[in-house]
Amino acid sequence: MNAPVDVSFFARAAKPLTSYRKYWAARFGTARFLPMSRKEMEALGWDSCDIIVVTGDAYVDHPSFGMAVIGRMLEAQGFRVGIIAQPDWQSADPFKALGKPNLFFGVTAGNMDSMINRYTADRKIRSDDAYTPGDVGGRRPDRAALVYSQRCKEAYSDVPIVMGGIEGSLRRIAHYDYWQDKVRRSIVMDSKCDLLLYGNAERAIVEIAHRLAAREPVEQITDVRGTAFIRRSGDESAQGWFEIDSTSVDEPGRVEAHVNPYLMISEQAREQGASCAKEEAAQAVAAQAEAAGSPAVNPAIQPLTFVPNPALQGRGRLKVPPRDRSVIRLPSYEQVRSDPVLYAHANRVLHLETNPGNARALVQAHGEGHTARDIWINPPPIPLTTAEMDHVFDLPYARSPHPAYADEQGGHDGATKIPAWEMIRFSVNIMRGCFGGCTFCSITEHEGRIIQSRSEDSIIKEVEAIRDSVKGFTGTISDLGGPTANMYRIGCKSPEIESACRKPSCVYPGICPNLNTNHDPLIKIYRRARALKGIKKILIGSGLRYDLAVKSPEYVKELVQHHVGGYLKIAPEHTEQGPLTKMMKPGIGSYDKFKQMFEKYSAEAGKKQYLIPYFIAAHPGTSDEDMMNLAIWLKKNGFRADQVQTFYPSPMATATAMYHSNKNPLRKITRDSEAVDIVRGEKRRRLHKAFLRYHDANNWPLLREALKAMGRADLIGNGKHHLIPTFQPLTDGSYQSARRKNSTGVADKVALGKVQPGRGKLLTQHTGLPPRATGAAKPAPKISKKAR
Numbered sequence: 001m002n003a004p005v006d007v008s009f010f011a012r013a014a015k016p017l018t019s020y021r022k023y024w025a026a027r028f029g030t031a032r033f034l035p036m037s038r039k040e041m042e043a044l045g046w047d048s049c050d051i052i053v054v055t056g057d058a059y060v061d062h063p064s065f066g067m068a069v070i071g072r073m074l075e076a077q078g079f080r081v082g083i084i085a086q087p088d089w090q091s092a093d094p095f096k097a098l099g100k101p102n103l104f105f106g107v108t109a110g111n112m113d114s115m116i117n118r119y120t121a122d123r124k125i126r127s128d129d130a131y132t133p134g135d136v137g138g139r140r141p142d143r144a145a146l147v148y149s150q151r152c153k154e155a156y157s158d159v160p161i162v163m164g165g166i167e168g169s170l171r172r173i174a175h176y177d178y179w180q181d182k183v184r185r186s187i188v189m190d191s192k193c194d195l196l197l198y199g200n201a202e203r204a205i206v207e208i209a210h211r212l213a214a215r216e217p218v219e220q221i222t223d224v225r226g227t228a229f230i231r232r233s234g235d236e237s238a239q240g241w242f243e244i245d246s247t248s249v250d251e252p253g254r255v256e257a258h259v260n261p262y263l264m265i266s267e268q269a270r271e272q273g274a275s276c277a278k279e280e281a282a283q284a285v286a287a288q289a290e291a292a293g294s295p296a297v298n299p300a301i302q303p304l305t306f307v308p309n310p311a312l313q314g315r316g317r318l319k320v321p322p323r324d325r326s327v328i329r330l331p332s333y334e335q336v337r338s339d340p341v342l343y344a345h346a347n348r349v350l351h352l353e354t355n356p357g358n359a360r361a362l363v364q365a366h367g368e369g370h371t372a373r374d375i376w377i378n379p380p381p382i383p384l385t386t387a388e389m390d391h392v393f394d395l396p397y398a399r400s401p402h403p404a405y406a407d408e409q410g411g412h413d414g415a416t417k418i419p420a421w422e423m424i425r426f427s428v429n430i431m432r433g434c435f436g437g438c439t440f441c442s443i444t445e446h447e448g449r450i451i452q453s454r455s456e457d458s459i460i461k462e463v464e465a466i467r468d469s470v471k472g473f474t475g476t477i478s479d480l481g482g483p484t485a486n487m488y489r490i491g492c493k494s495p496e497i498e499s500a501c502r503k504p505s506c507v508y509p510g511i512c513p514n515l516n517t518n519h520d521p522l523i524k525i526y527r528r529a530r531a532l533k534g535i536k537k538i539l540i541g542s543g544l545r546y547d548l549a550v551k552s553p554e555y556v557k558e559l560v561q562h563h564v565g566g567y568l569k570i571a572p573e574h575t576e577q578g579p580l581t582k583m584m585k586p587g588i589g590s591y592d593k594f595k596q597m598f599e600k601y602s603a604e605a606g607k608k609q610y611l612i613p614y615f616i617a618a619h620p621g622t623s624d625e626d627m628m629n630l631a632i633w634l635k636k637n638g639f640r641a642d643q644v645q646t647f648y649p650s651p652m653a654t655a656t657a658m659y660h661s662n663k664n665p666l667r668k669i670t671r672d673s674e675a676v677d678i679v680r681g682e683k684r685r686r687l688h689k690a691f692l693r694y695h696d697a698n699n700w701p702l703l704r705e706a707l708k709a710m711g712r713a714d715l716i717g718n719g720k721h722h723l724i725p726t727f728q729p730l731t732d733g734s735y736q737s738a739r740r741k742n743s744t745g746v747a748d749k750v751a752l753g754k755v756q757p758g759r760g761k762l763l764t765q766h767t768g769l770p771p772r773a774t775g776a777a778k779p780a781p782k783i784s785k786k787a788r
Contacts, residue, residue: 013356014203014225014382017073018391020210025050026078033061033402034071034083038098041082049082050074051209052101054148055165056117056140057110057131057420058405059085061398064424066111066165072395073202074209079103085402086132086139089147095155103212105152106205107193108165109144111420113650115179118142121646122685123179130419133405133412142179143167149191160218161193162208169198169446170651172228172377173350173364174333176343176660178649183337183660186375188228189366194218196228200432200447202392203381225356226381231363231374238376241361242321247331249345250670323360327376328353332365340661341671347657348665356380356450357499383433383450390458393429399470413472426470427479427541428462430454430525434483435491435515436545437505437584438573439654439666440619440647443483449506450498453489456525460532467534475535480526480563481542486549489521504654504666507547508584517548519555526558539565546570546594547586553597560601564609568598571614574626575633582621582658582676584666588633613639617688618679619647620658624710627691631723632715640695646685697731700724 028045035041036059041049051074055067062068071081082101087094110117110131118126118137129137141147145167152161171187188196195218197204204226211221222229222237231238328349330336336343346364353359359379366373384392400412401421407414412421434441435449459480466473482488492498492506493516506512530538540563549556560568572591574580580587595611602609615630634641649656657665664674679685687706690699703724707715715723 015207017202017206017384017388020077020206023050023078023210023213025080028080030075030396033398034059034068034075034081035098036083036085036402036404041098044080046080048080048100048102049098050079050102050213051104051106052082052084052098053106053108054084054087054095054152055108055110056086056114056144056148058133058418059083059402060418060421061400061402062421062424063393063395063397064111064427064429065421066108068397069392069395070106070108070164070201070205072397073206073392076391076395077206077209079209079213083402087148087151089141089144089151092151092154095148095151100156101159103209104160104162104194104218105149105156107145107148107152107161107163107191109148109167110140110165113167113170114140114144115142115177116648116650119179121648122682128419130423133401133416133418135417135419143187146187146191149193153192160195160212161191162195162197162205163187163191163193164197164201164205166442166446168196170442170653172196172198173330173346173362173375173652174336174343174366175651176649176656177651178656178659183333183343185333185366186228186364188230188375189373194229195221195224197226198228198377198446199226199381200384200452201226201381202384202388222376223378225378228375228377231376240325242326243363244321244326244328244360246328246345246349247335247342249341323358327361327363330362330364334365334368341663341669344657344661344663344665345669347652347654347661348669350652351445351504351654351665352502354380354444354448355499355501356382356448358502380448383448383452386453386455389432389452389454393454393458393462399465411471424479426466426473426477427481428459428466428477429482430459430480431482431488434487435506436484437503437508439582439584439658440616440650442650442653444504445652447483451487451489451491453521456521456528459525460528463529463532463535467532476537476539477529477535478539479541480529480538481540483542485540485542485544486519486522486555486559487545488525490516490518490548492516505584507545508586511548511551517551519549519552523552523555523558526563530562537565538563540568544568544570547590550590550593550597556594556597557601557604560598560609561605561607564602564607566608567610567612569612569614570594573614573616574619574622575630576622576626578626578677579616579619579622582655582664582666583616583619614645615641615692617644617646617692618685620655620676620678622679622688623677624684624687624706627688628707628710628712628715628723631691631694634692635694635723641692644689644692646689647679694723697729700728 031044033040035044035046035049053067053071057065057067059065059067061072067083067085071083074081082098084095084097087097112131117129117131117140120126125137127137128135129139132139145163145165149161149163152159168187171184173186174183175186176182177184184190187193195208197208204224207224208221212218220237221227222231222235330346330349331339331342336346350362353362356379361379362377364375364377366375401418403410405416405418406412407416412418431454432452433447433450434443435451437444437449463477466477492501493514497514503512506515511517526538529535540559544559549559570591572588573583573585575588577587591613598609598611617627647655647659649659654665657663658676659678662675662678663669664676667674679688687702690696690702693699694703704716707713707723716726718725718727
C-alpha cells in the first residue's frame with residue numbers, strides 16, 4: 001500500500017488551512033450562491049464585500065470551477081465573497097457592480113487560458129465557448145486576466161489586486177506567445193497586479209486574505225509560497241538572499257596563465273614589481289661558501305611537513321548556500337526576447353525548480369536602467385494533505401450554475417446550457433497533480449507533480465450528494481478521476497526522495513523504481529462507488545496513463561469490465577521515437593501491451609469494446625517521415641481519425657520552448673546542444689494533419705505530392721497495401737473540427753440534407769467502428785426515389 005499522504009514531508013511543511021481563526025464576518029453564515037449583485041448582497045445582510053472575485057467564466061458553484069473553490073474557501077474562513085463573472089470589459093463600470101471590496105480583488109481569466117479558449121491551433125477565432133451560457137464565444141477579452149486587472153485598478157485604484165488561475169500561472173515569467181509570435185513580459189508587469197498566485201492557490205489565498213485583513217500592507221507580503229510579484233531595488237526584504245547567477249550559457253571556467261618553464265622565481269617576482277628575499281639570500285650564502293672553499297648549505301631547503309587536508313575538515317570546498325535562502329537569477333526579459341537559446345535555458349531552469357521540497361526562488365529582470373524591475377517568484381506552494389483536500393471538496397457547493405443563468409423554467413438545459421458544467425455535472429474529482437511531465441501539457445506547471453488525493457469517505461460522500469441532490473441524475477457517474485484517471489494515491493515510496501527529486505517525470509523514460517504503482521486504493525474506491533444504492537454505472541472519462549495501468553492487471557480488469565461505456569479514449573500521441581522523446585511519452589509498445597489486456601478482459605466479460613487512440617500532429621521533433629509512418633500504422637490497425645489534434649504551443653510548456661528556440665530543454669542547453677525539428681508554416685502543419693486524416697479524399701492531392709517528394713510513391717496506388725489511391729473523386733471539401741461550431745462538417749450537412757454518406761459509412765469518432773448504442777451516431781435517413 002502507498003504510504004498515507006499525511007506522513008510526507010509536505011504534510012509537516014505548512015500551516016493547515018483549517019487552523020486560522022475565522023474573520024469576524026463569519027457571523028453572516030453561508031450563502032447558497034455567492035452574490036453576483038447588490039440585491040443578493042442585501043438579501044444576505046451585507047453592506048459590502050471583503051473580497052470580490054472577477055472571472056472570465058460563467059459562475060458555476062461546483063468544485064471543478066476555480067472561482068467557486070476560491071470563493072467557498074474564503075467564505076469558510078469568514079470572509080464575504082462576491083463574484084463578478086464575465087463582465088463587460090469596455091469600461092470600469094461593471095467592475096463597480098458590487099461596490100468597493102474591503103480587502104482585495106481576486107482576478108482570474110477562468111479555467112482556461114483565454115487565448116487558447118478563444119483561438120484554434122491555426123490562430124482562427126472560435127465561435128463557441130464552453131464556459132459561457134449558450135456556448136457563445138466572445139464573452140471575455142483576449143488576455144482576460146490582464147484586462148480585468150487593469151479595469152479593477154481603474155475602478156478602485158487603492159484596492160490590491162491578487163491574480164490567480166492558469167493564465168497567470170503559465171505567464172508568470174517572460175514567455176513565448178504563440179499568437180503574437182514573440183516573447184512577452186511577465187503578466188505581473190503588464191497587469192500591474194500586486195500579487196500573482198500560481199498553481200492551486202488555496203493555501204496562498206487564505207494566508208494573504210488573513211494578513212490583509214490584519215492591515216498588513218500588500219507590498220510587504222513577499223514571503224508566501226506560490227506567489228510572484230515586482231520587487232524593486234532597495235527592498236529590505238531582499239536582504240540576506242544568496243543570488244545564483246544563471247543569466248548565460250557556455251560560460252568558460254577561470255583561465256590560468258601558461259607557465260613559463262624557464263622563469264626563475266626572482267624574475268617572476270620582478271615582473272610583479274616585487275623581490276624574492278629567500279632566493280636572493282640563498283644565492284648570497286652560496287657565494288660566501290664558495291669563496292671560503294666549504295660546501296654550500298642552502299637555508300631555503302626545509303624538511304617536509306605534513307598538514308591535515310583542509311578539504312577533509314570542511315574547508316577548501318565550494319559551499320552551497322542554503323536552498324531556502326537562495327534565488328536563481330534567470331536571463332532578463334530583454335535577453336530571452338532577443339536570444340532563443342537563453343529562452344530555452346530559462347525554461348529549463350524554471351522546470352527544474354518546481355518541486356516544493358527543494359525548489360529555489362527565481363528572479364528575472366524586466367527593463368533597464370532606472371526603469372528596471374525584478375519579477376520575484378517564490379518556490380511553489382506546499383501540496384494539500386488528504387484532510388485539506390477533503391475540506392476543500394466538502395465545502396457547501398450548490399453544484400449548479402448561478403440562478404442568473406437559468407431559463408424561464410428555472411433550468412440550465414436549454415439555450416442557457418453551459419457545456420463545461422454539463423460535462424462535469426455528474427463527475428467527481430478524486431485527486432490533483434500529475435507526475436507524467438508530458439512536455440506539451442500544462443497540468444504539471446499548474447497543479448504540480450505531487451499527487452494530492454482525497455479520502456475514500458469524502459469521495460463516496462460526493463457521489464451520494466450527486467445521486468440525492470443533482471437534478472437530472474439518471475444513475476451514471478460520468479467520471480471518477482482528475483488530471484489523470486489512475487494516479488490516485490500513487491507517489492514516491494520515500495518521502496525524503498520525493499522532496500529532493502528534480503526529475504521532470506516519474507514515468508519517463510521508464511517508470512521510476514522509487515514510484516509506488518499500487519492501484520489497490522483506486523480499485524477499492526471504484527468497487528465501493530459502484531456498489532452504492534442508486535448508482536447504475538461508474539464511467540472513467542479522465543485520460544488513462546496506460547503505461548502505469550499495465551503494472552496492475554487487476555486494475556485494468558476492473559476498469560475494462562465495469563467502467564468503460566463501449567469506448568475508452570487513450571493518448572499514445574505518436575508511434576515514432578523522434579516525437580515521443582520530445583513529448584516524454586512511452587513507446588507504442590506500452591499501447592500494444594495495454595491493448596492486449598483490454599481485449600482480453602473485454603472478451604472475458606462478453607463485451608464488444610473499443611480503444612480510441614489519440615495522436616498529435618506537428619509536435620516539435622516530428623519529421624514528415626514520422627507522420628507518414630504514423631499514417632501507415634493507423635491504416636494497418638484500421639483507424640480513421642475523425643478529429644485531429646494539432647500541437648498548440650501553450651505558454652511556458654517545455655514543448656513551446658522547443659518550438660520557439662529549436663533547442664531541447666530536456667537536456668543541458670548550450671549553443672551547440674541538440675537542435676529540434678520544428679513544424680512551422682501553414683503548408684507543413686497542414687501536411688502533418690493530412691497524414692493523420694489519410695482517408696480523407698480532400699487530403700489526397702497534398703499527400704501524393706509529399707509522398708513523391710519523399711521518395712515513397714510506392715504508397716500511392718489502389719491496393720490494400722497502399723496508403724492513398726491514384727484516383728481523385730469529387731469531394732465536398734468539408735472537415736469536421738474538434739469543436740463542431742468552428743466549421744460545417746459532414747454531419748451537419750447530412751442533417752441539412754446536403755450530403756449523404758456512402759453506403760455502409762457511419763458517422764463515428766473513428767469511421768470503421770460501430771456507432772454508440774445510444775444512437776449518437778446514426779446512418780443518414782433513407783430518401784425515396786421520388787425525392788431524388
